[in-house]
Amino acid sequence: MEIVEMSLGQLRKLLDNKEISALEMTKGFLGHIAQLDPEINAFITITEEEALFAAREADARIAKKEGITPLTGIPIAIKDNICTKGVKTTCGSKMLANFIPSYDATVVTKLKQAGAVLIGKTNLDEFAMGSSTESSYFGLTRNPWDLKRIPGGSSGGSAAAVAAGMVPLALGSDTGGSIRQPAAFCGIFGLKPTYGRVSRYGLVPYASSLDQVGPMARTAKDLAVLYHNISGYDPLDSTTVPLLPEKVNDLPQGLKGLRFGIPCESYDKKIDPGIKEKLLLVADLLEKAGCIPVEVSLPSLEYAAAIYYLIAFAEASSNLARYDGVRYGYRSEEQTDMISMFRQTREEGFGREVKRRILLGTCFLTPEYYEDYYLKAEKGRARMKKDFARAFLECEFMLTPTTTVVPNIIREKTDDLLSKYLSEVCTVAANLTGIPALTFPCGCINGLPVGAQLMARAGKEETLFRVASFIEGELGVVKGGIR
Amino acid sequence: MKYETIIGLEVHVELKTDSKLCCGCSTKFPAEPNTLTCPVCLGLPGALPVLNKKAIDLGITAGLALNCKISRECKFDRKQYFYPDLPKGYQITQFYAPICRTGWLKKEFPTGRRRIRITRIHLEEEAGRSYHSGAGIIDSDYSLLDYNRSSIPLIEIVTAPDLRSPREAKEFMEELKIILEYTGVSDCKMEEGSLRCDANISVRRQGDRELGKRAEVKNMNSFRAVEAALEYEAKRQIELLEQNTPLESEETRAWDEGNRETVFMRFKEKAYEYRYFPDPDLLPVIINDDWIKGIRNKLPELPNSKRERYIQEFRLPKDDAALISSSKPMAEFFEAVLKDYSGEPKNVSNWIIGDLVRLINQEKIEFHQIKLKPEALGQMLKILDQGVISSKIAKTVFEEMFYTGNKPEIIIKEQGLEQISDVQLIQEIVVKVMADHPQSIQDYLSGKKKAKSFLVGQVMKETKGKANPGIVNVLLEKELEKIKE
Numbered sequence: 001m002e003i004v005e006m007s008l009g010q011l012r013k014l015l016d017n018k019e020i021s022a023l024e025m026t027k028g029f030l031g032h033i034a035q036l037d038p039e040i041n042a043f044i045t046i047t048e049e050e051a052l053f054a055a056r057e058a059d060a061r062i063a064k065k066e067g068i069t070p071l072t073g074i075p076i077a078i079k080d081n082i083c084t085k086g087v088k089t090t091c092g093s094k095m096l097a098n099f100i101p102s103y104d105a106t107v108v109t110k111l112k113q114a115g116a117v118l119i120g121k122t123n124l125d126e127f128a129m130g131s132s133t134e135s136s137y138f139g140l141t142r143n144p145w146d147l148k149r150i151p152g153g154s155s156g157g158s159a160a161a162v163a164a165g166m167v168p169l170a171l172g173s174d175t176g177g178s179i180r181q182p183a184a185f186c187g188i189f190g191l192k193p194t195y196g197r198v199s200r201y202g203l204v205p206y207a208s209s210l211d212q213v214g215p216m217a218r219t220a221k222d223l224a225v226l227y228h229n230i231s232g233y234d235p236l237d238s239t240t241v242p243l244l245p246e247k248v249n250d251l252p253q254g255l256k257g258l259r260f261g262i263p264c265e266s267y268d269k270k271i272d273p274g275i276k277e278k279l280l281l282v283a284d285l286l287e288k289a290g291c292i293p294v295e296v297s298l299p300s301l302e303y304a305a306a307i308y309y310l311i312a313f314a315e316a317s318s319n320l321a322r323y324d325g326v327r328y329g330y331r332s333e334e335q336t337d338m339i340s341m342f343r344q345t346r347e348e349g350f351g352r353e354v355k356r357r358i359l360l361g362t363c364f365l366t367p368e369y370y371e372d373y374y375l376k377a378e379k380g381r382a383r384m385k386k387d388f389a390r391a392f393l394e395c396e397f398m399l400t401p402t403t404t405v406v407p408n409i410i411r412e413k414t415d416d417l418l419s420k421y422l423s424e425v426c427t428v429a430a431n432l433t434g435i436p437a438l439t440f441p442c443g444c445i446n447g448l449p450v451g452a453q454l455m456a457r458a459g460k461e462e463t464l465f466r467v468a469s470f471i472e473g474e475l476g477v478v479k480g481g482i483r
Numbered sequence: 484m485k486y487e488t489i490i491g492l493e494v495h496v497e498l499k500t501d502s503k504l505c506c507g508c509s510t511k512f513p514a515e516p517n518t519l520t521c522p523v524c525l526g527l528p529g530a531l532p533v534l535n536k537k538a539i540d541l542g543i544t545a546g547l548a549l550n551c552k553i554s555r556e557c558k559f560d561r562k563q564y565f566y567p568d569l570p571k572g573y574q575i576t577q578f579y580a581p582i583c584r585t586g587w588l589k590k591e592f593p594t595g596r597r598r599i600r601i602t603r604i605h606l607e608e609e610a611g612r613s614y615h616s617g618a619g620i621i622d623s624d625y626s627l628l629d630y631n632r633s634s635i636p637l638i639e640i641v642t643a644p645d646l647r648s649p650r651e652a653k654e655f656m657e658e659l660k661i662i663l664e665y666t667g668v669s670d671c672k673m674e675e676g677s678l679r680c681d682a683n684i685s686v687r688r689q690g691d692r693e694l695g696k697r698a699e700v701k702n703m704n705s706f707r708a709v710e711a712a713l714e715y716e717a718k719r720q721i722e723l724l725e726q727n728t729p730l731e732s733e734e735t736r737a738w739d740e741g742n743r744e745t746v747f748m749r750f751k752e753k754a755y756e757y758r759y760f761p762d763p764d765l766l767p768v769i770i771n772d773d774w775i776k777g778i779r780n781k782l783p784e785l786p787n788s789k790r791e792r793y794i795q796e797f798r799l800p801k802d803d804a805a806l807i808s809s810s811k812p813m814a815e816f817f818e819a820v821l822k823d824y825s826g827e828p829k830n831v832s833n834w835i836i837g838d839l840v841r842l843i844n845q846e847k848i849e850f851h852q853i854k855l856k857p858e859a860l861g862q863m864l865k866i867l868d869q870g871v872i873s874s875k876i877a878k879t880v881f882e883e884m885f886y887t888g889n890k891p892e893i894i895i896k897e898q899g900l901e902q903i904s905d906v907q908l909i910q911e912i913v914v915k916v917m918a919d920h921p922q923s924i925q926d927y928l929s930g931k932k933k934a935k936s937f938l939v940g941q942v943m944k945e946t947k948g949k950a951n952p953g954i955v956n957v958l959l960e961k962e963l964e965k966i967k968e
Contacts, residue, residue, distance in 0.1 A: 083529045096528065103522050105529060204528040209763035237531050238765055315763055318561055321572025322526045326628070338620050342565050365563075365758035374760060 004032050004165030008074060008222040011168060015062060015073045022062065022073030026055035026117050029075045033120070033166045039147060042161040044080045044138045045088050046120040051075065054117040061115055070225045072115030077161045077170040080121035081128050082213065083202040084108055091204050092124045092136035095323045095330045095349035105202020106237065107171060107213050107230045114229050119167055122157030126351045127320065128173055128206045130154050131181050131424060132408075135353050140410060143186060145448055149407040152182030158216050159186040169226050170216045175206045176308050177402075177427025179214045180439040184402035184451025187441045189223040189468065190216045192427075194458045195434035196241040198227075199234030205319040207312035208239075210431040220440065220469035227461060243459070255470055256290030258463070261395035265301040271404045274445040279401060282442050282452050285474050286399070286467070296391040296398065300384045301429060307384065308428035310364055310377035317361030323349060381432050388433045392457045397467060400426050402439040402451035430455055438464040440471060485689035486724070488717045489697075490652045490682055491644035494659060496669045497609070497637055497677035498541045504608045504636035505532030505575060512675060516629035524634040526570030531764050534559075538636035539768060542582045542606045543778050545638055545668045548785060549601050551586030553775055557606075557768040562757045567620070568611035568628055575634075576607035578759040582638075582770075589787060590658050592651055599655055600643035609635040638668070644683065644694070649713035652682060653706050661786045665811045673705055684713055685730075686720040695720070696730035700745055702737040712738035716745045789814055797821070797828035807832055812850040816857050823861030826868050834860060838878065842885050854888030863891035875948050876900050904951045906958070909942070912950070913958045916941045927963060935959065 003011060003025060014020045020028075030048055037043055058073035078084060081091045083101035085108075090096045104112065111118065125135045133141040133156025143151040144164035151160040155172030159182035162170050172179040174192035183190025191214045198213045205211055215226035233242040262283065287293060325331035325345030332344035350358070364373040391398070403426065430437035435458050439451040456463045500510060506523035522530035539557060546553050558580040561573040583604035590599055611630040617623035640659070646652045660671045660678060671678040685697035700716055703709045716736065723729050733751040738744075784792075786808045793804035807817050813835065820831045843850060863884065867877045872895060883894045895901055903909060916938055917924060926934035942955045 081529075083527075089528070091528070099528070101522075101527065101529070103527070103530075200529075201531050202529040205764075207763075236533060238533050239531075239763075314760060318563055318573055318758075318760070321563060321565065322528070322570060324565055324567070324572060326567045327525065327570065328527070338567065362758065365760050370758075370760070 002165075003028050006168065007219045008070065008168055008217070008225055011074060012070060015058075016068070018062070022055040022058035022117065023052065025073060026051050026075055026119065029119060029167060032164075033161075036144075036164050036166060039142065040144055040160050040164055040166075041139050041141050042122055042151075042157040042164065042166060043077070043120045044090055044092065044123050044136075044157070047084075047087055047118060050087065051117050051119045054112070054115075058115045058117060067115065069114040069229070071111065071169075071229055073117060074169065075117045075119040075167050076111060076226075077120050077122045077158055077167040078108065078111075078118055079124055079128075079155050079158050079170070079172050081124060081173055081204040081206075082108060082171060083204065084118065084121065087118075087121065089121065089204065090138065091128070092126045092138060093350065093354070094137045095345075096204075096328075097137060097330065099329050101202070103202065105213075106199035106234045108202065110230050110232075111171075116229075120161075122155070122161055122170060124157055124178075125154035126354050127204070127316075128154040128175060128178055128211075129316065129353050129357055131177065132410075133157060133160075133182070134410065135351055137351065142410070143407050145187060146407070148409055149448070150185070150410055152185030152403075152407060154178040154182070155190075155216065156182045156185075159183050159188060159190070162186070162188050162216050162218060168218065169222060171213055171226075171230070172216050173203055173206075173211060173213050174427075174431065175210045175212075175312060176431050177424050179216060180402050180427050180437060180451070180453060181424070183216055184439045184441070184453075185407040185449065187444075187449030187451075188216060188218050189220055189438065189440050190214065191223055191227055191438045191461065191464070192430055192436065193227060193231060193461060194241075194436045195431075196239050197231045197243075197436075197459070197461070199230075199232075199237040199240050201234055201236040205315075207315040208319060209315060210308075210312060212431075220465055220472050223438070223468070224461075224465040227465075241459075254290075255286065255467060257292070258290075258397065258467075259292045259294050259395040260286055260467075261294050261296035261391055261398040263296050263298045263301065263391065263398055263400060265298050271401055272406060272445070275401050275404065275406070275450050278443045278445075278450045279399065279452055282471060283399060285471060289470060289474075294395050296394055298384075298387045298391055298429070300380065300387045301425065303380050304384065304429045304432060305425050307377045307380040308424070308432055309360075310373050311381065311432070313357045313361030314364045314374050314377075315361070317358045317365065320350075320354070320358055325349070384429065385433045388429070388435060396456065397460075397463050398455045400453045400455065402426060402453040406445055406448045406450065426453060434458055436461045436464055438468055440468040442471065442475060486686050486717075486721050487689050487691075488648055488684065488686050488713075489644045489694060490646035490649070490684050490713060492640075492642045492646065492652060492655065493681045493683070494640040494642075494656070495637055495679040495681075496545070496640065496663055496671065497635055498538050499667060499669050500535055500537045500541065500636055502535055502537075503634040504535050504538050504606070505634045508634070510635050512631075514631055516627075516631060519631040520633065524570070525630055526572075526633075532575060532634075532762075534765060534768065535636060538606060539582070539770070540778060541636075541668045542604065542638055543770065543775060544666050544782065545640070545663065546583030546586065546604055547775070547779055547782055548662050548666045548668070549583070549586040549588055549604070549640070551583035551601055551604060553770060554580055554582050554584065555770055556580060557582045557770055559606075559762045559765045560759045561762045562607075562759055564757060566610070566613075567626065568613045568630070568633070570611065570630060570633055574608060574610060575762055575765070577605035578757075579761065580767075581605035588655070588658065588662070590651075590655060592654065594647075597645070599645045602641045602643050604638050604640050607637050607639060609633060609637050644685075649710045649717060652713055653710040656680060656706055656709055658786075661809050665783055665786055679704075680709060682709065682713055684716050684720070686717055686724060688724070695724070696733055698730060698733070698745070699735045699751060700738055701735060701748070702739075704740070708738055708740060711743065712745055715743065719745065783811070786811075786814075793828075797832075799828060799832055803829070803832045803836060806836055810850055816850070819857035820861045820864075823858050824864050826864055830864055831860070834864070834881065838881050839885070842882070853885065855885050856888065859884050859888075859890055866891055866895070870902060870904070870951065871895070872900055872902050873948065873950075873952055875943075875952075876902065879948075900949060902951050903946055903949045904954060906954060909946075909950055909954050910958055912942055912945050913955065913962055916945060917959075917962055924963070924966060928967065935963065 133153035158170035163186035179190040217223040330349040335341035560578040586601035615623040685695040736745040789808040
C-alpha cells in the first residue's frame, strides 16, 4: 500500500519502526501534492520548506524516543482561515491575499507541539462563506471523485486534499456545515466539535457564536486522534470550556442499547432518494448491532436555515469590519481620503458573496430590523436548543443526512441561492445548538460519495466516534476518485 | 426673564489596571508608540478578547462608591463604526446591560446639599490615538496612529440632567475625581486624558417644564474648561432663545480653549447608527453576592464621610476638614499622626495644611512621595507641647524631618536644638544684651514699645533661638522695670 492511502495508525507504525523517516514521508506527500494539485487546486500555499524542517525535527524526536505523540512526523493541511505565524493566511480573499500573521492559532500551536508536519494551507470559499469552494480569490477547488464537480465547502480544499491522499489529516472550520458538507461530498470523515471544545483563537472569524475548528480524516479513528490533539480549554478564548481533554486511544466497540433518534423533519421530500436509501441501510446496521431506533421531533428545524443566516450574517458584518485597509491586508489605490479608502478597499477587496452577507448582516442589526430579525433569530435559536434537549432525552445520538443532494457540477447552481442556502438545513442545526456533529461516508451514488450525519449531546464526541467507527467497520472503506 | 441651565455629564474614566481590558498588554503611559500592543489590541484577524477581572472589580468599586445597583449579569456589546484608530471596526462596550445602574452622589453646593443621580456606569475599551498632520483626519496630508491606548479599560459614568449651573458641573467633577482617586478606580489625570468629560447642556425659561434641545460639548480638558465652556454655551443658548431661534436639533460642539468658544462639530448621531449587538466572543460575567461583598468590605471610608467625621470627632474647622479629606494620602497621614498624638487635632491639620503642603509644592512632589513619617510629626508635636522646643525651632525641625525623614528627637539632639529654660542662664544673657544695646533701652523708656521686641530678638539670637521665649519675656520685663525705677 502507498503511504497516500494509509491511515494514521499505519503511518505511525512505519515511522516508529523506522521503516520510513518523517522526512521521506513528508517528501512523499509533497510529491503527491505536486502531482495532483495543479488539477484539484486544494492548496493556496504549500509550505515545503517549513514542512521539511518540521519533518527533520520529528525525526530527531523519534530517534531520541522523546515527546512522540500520535501526530509526530505526520503531515497535516490547515484551512487557510487559521492563522499560521510567518505563513500567508488569506481566507481565500483578495483582502488578505498577502496577509502574514504574526502569531499561530492555538490549534496550530498544539499541532506543532505534538510534532505534526504542517504541509500547507488549503483553499476555501472566501472568508468561509459558501458551500462549494468556488468563491475563493485563488480559484475553485475540484472534487477528486469527479473533477467536473465541486468538493463542497467552505473547507473544500481540506476535504479534497484528504480525499485525494495529499494528506492523511486536515483541519477545517465549520460555521454551518463547512466541515461536514465537503467531507460528505468528498467521501471522508469530518467533525464539527461541541462549541467551546476547540479554541477559536487564531481562526479568522466568520460568525463567532457558530464557528468551530474541527478535524477531517479518512477514518473515524484518525478523526478522533486529531480531535483529541486540538481540543481543550484555552485561556486565550473565553468561549472554550474548562474541561479536561478526553483520552481515547482505542474506541470501544459495543453499541448495544444505545438509542438513536431519527428526526422526522430531516427526512422530508427534498432529500435525494438515493441518499435516503443509504441512510436506511445505516439505520439497519445500527439496529442489528443492538441500537434502538426512536422517532424524534424537532419542530423548529423548519426555521433552522433562516435563523442561521440571520445570526451568521449579522455577526459576519461585524467581524469583517476590521478589513479597512488601515493596518494590514489590501488597500485600494483609488483613494483620496479616509472615507474613500474604506469604501474602495472594501469594494475591491471583498468578493460578491462576502459583500452580500455583510450588507444583509448590517441591515439585520439596524434598529428597524434588530428586534424583528436579529432578536427573533436568537429566540428561534433558544427554541431549537430546547427542542434538541428534549429530543436527546429520548436518544443518545441522532442520524440524519449530511446533505440532501450529491455534489453538483461546478458553476451549475451558483445562481440558485435559496436552494443553496436551504440545502444546509441538516448541518446548521448543530452549530446553532452548539452540539457535536460528525459526518461519515456511507456509500456511493453513481460514483459520487454520500455522507450521513450523527449528532450527540454537547460534549459527547466519544459517542459519535464509537458509532462512526462501528459503521466504518461494517461498510468497509468507501473508495473512489483520484488518489 | 430668568433662565435655567440644565446639565448632565458623561464622564470617561480610565481605570487603574496594570493591563488592558481585553489582553495582557501594559497600560503604561507614556511609552513609545505602538510598543504596547499584541494581536488582540491591534484587532488582527482571529485574535480574541479575554476580559481583565481587575477592570470588572474597579467597575464594581466605582458603582458601590456612587451608590449604584450592580448588575448580576455583566454583558458586553459591540459598538460599530469605522475609524482608523478603532482596530476591530467596533468598540467593546456595554449598551444593553451596563455593570451599574441608578446611583447617586451627594454634594454640598452653594445652594444647598443635593443628590446628583447617576443613570448608569458602563465598562468599555479605549480606541487608539490619532495624530493628524492637519486639523482633522479629512483635511490632513497624513495621520499617525498609536495603538498603545487601544483596549485600555474605561468606565463611562452618565449622570441624570441634575446639575443646574456650569459651576455645579465643575464642582461635581471635582468631587467625583476625589472619590475615584480615593477608591483606587483611577488616577484621574485630566491632562493625560485618564479623566475626560462631555456635557449635555440645555436652557429653558424658568418655570418651563419641558427641556430644551441640548448640545453635547466635548474637548474640555480641565475643570476650569468645564466651567468656562458651559458658561459660554449656556449664554449662547440663552441668546438664541431670546432671539426666538432656539436649537432645532441636537448637536455636538467642541470647546476651543484658545478662542474660548464652543464650535459646531456635527449634528448628533442617533444611537442606532452604531448597530449595537451582544459580543459573541465574550460570555456574560456573573457577578454574585460574594464578589460584591468582597469589594464592599475593602472600600475605604469615602471623603464625604471623612469630612463629616473630622468636623464631629476632631473639631476641625470645615475648611480644614474639606481640604484634608480631599486627598486620600493626606487624610491617611492626618489620621496616622493622630494615632500617636493625643493633643489637639487642629495642631496636626495646621502643620499639614501649612508647612507640609508648602514644602510639597515647593519641591514639586506628590503627597505619597514624602519622606516625613506621620509618627515623626506626632512625636515632634508632643515635644513641642512639652516645651522642649519652641515653635520657631519646631519649624526648623519640621523642615529637617521633611528633607531627611529623620526622627525629631535625633534632629534636636544632634543639632542641639533643645529649648533653654534655665532661668539663670537666660538672666545672664538678658543682662548682657541690655548692656550691649543702651540705645534700645533709652528708646523703650521713652515709650517705644517696639524696642522690647528688638531686645527679645537679640536674646534669641544669642541663644540661636533656643531660649524659652516666655522666660525671656518675663526676665527682660523685670530688668526693664528695674531700670525704670
